[in-house]
Amino acid sequence: MGAPPVKPFASSADLTEKQQSLEVLADGVYALTAEGDPNVGAVEGEDFVVCFEALATPAAAREWLARLREHTDKPVRYLVLSHYHAVRVLGASAFDADVIVAHDQTxxxxxxxxxxxxxSEYGRMPRLFKDPDSIPGLTWPTATFNDRFTIHLGGDRGTLELLYCGRGHTEGDIVAWLPRHKILFAGDLVESQAALYTGDAFHRDWAAGTLDRVAALGAEALVGGRGAVARGRDAVDAAIAQTRGFLTVMIERVGAVQARGGTLKEAFQEVHAELEPRYGRWPIFEHCLPFDVARLWDELSGTERPRVWTAERDRAVWAELQD
Known part of the structure; x- marks a missing residue:
């Protein structure tokens, strides 16, 4: 018998375009989902728009804005970035926003x-980088905050509350909360029927206090970082529980392997075996898991902050764990 086939690196072989769906969640509240690709959203103010997330390139962002312009021609005053990852921020220049908002730590x-x-992300997910030459450089926020940033939407539209709920997917994740409609844009702090990327995460904080604070908002609709919109309180609770469950399994299995003196490769194999039956069919599961386990191994070994992922380190970890 020959050796098992080598798995293509990360999402480098995922070249199939995904079907996008623009959903109107309430009057002037929009979400664009795409079969497990990164989600984006927008909220109308009285005479302006707030956009949530920027996609990976200006070319990709312009396609989203063209869809949005079928519903509103109001100018983009605020662009909100939930965290720093390239596929979420590098399309920012397309929005021509007056203010780009993110957390201080982002x-x-x-x-x-x-x-x-x-x-790193361009190498892992090349399909998402539509026309990479359109990226003018790194995206820099023009307004940052630590705990809360309130956007008054004008008229009777209420407020959009940008909130820091604690360390999780990264050190600087924020959510966008519409109290009037009980709609939450959760970024990658919550995934709905999509696997988690935790390569820059603080797993124990995320699985405990951070998700507790997200759940305490009482959202009745939730747009996660990837996957379908969770509609209704039961679906929202299920998405949060799914996210917490993924993290908890990882923490328990990696911790157990370390406690008995096992190896990183053994930890990856045990986590994969336990998570794959439930999560393996969901977007980017195989892509993410080697990077997830490598970061958690470091965290449980006492490395407080995530090590920087480079294109070279990505390939080394993949070869060690996934090949």
Whole structure:
């Protein structure tokens, strides 16, 4: 018998375009989902628009804006970035936003590792980088905050609350909360029927206090980082529970392997065996898991902050764990 086939690196072989769906969640509240590709959204104010997430390139972002313009021609005043990853931020220039908002720590992460992350994510997910030459450079927020940033939407539209719920997917994730409609744009802190990427995560914080604070908002519709919109309280609770369950399994299995003196490769194999029956059919599961386990191994070994992912480190970890 020959050796098992080598798995293509990350999502490099995923070249099939995904079907996008624009959903109107309430009057002036929009979400664009795409079969497991990164989700984006928008909220209308009285005379302006707030966009949530920027996609990987200006060319990709312009396609989303063209869909949005079928519903509103109001100018984009605010572009909200939930965190620093390249596929979420590098399309920002297409929005021509007056203000680009992110967490204080997101700005620090862009300065510290934004260029490396750009190269890493382009290698992992080339299909998402439509016309990469359209990217003018790193995206820099023009307004940052620590705990809360309130956008008054005008008229009777209420407010959009940008909130920091704690360390999770990265050090600087924020959510966008519409109290009037009980709609939450959760970024990659919650995934609905999609696997988690945790290569820059703080797993224990995320699985405990951070998700507790997200759940306490009481959302009745939730747009996660990937996957379908969760509609209704039961679906929202299920998405949060799914996210917490993924993290909990990882923490328990990796911790057990470390406790008995096992190896990183053994930890990956045990986590994969336990998670694959439930999550393996979902987007980017095989892509993410080697990077997830490598970061968690570091975290449980005492490395407080995630190591920088470079294109070279990506390939080394993949070869060690997934090949």
């Amino acid at each position: 700005r620090a992460l862009i300065a510290e590792r934004g260029a490396e992350d750009w190269a």
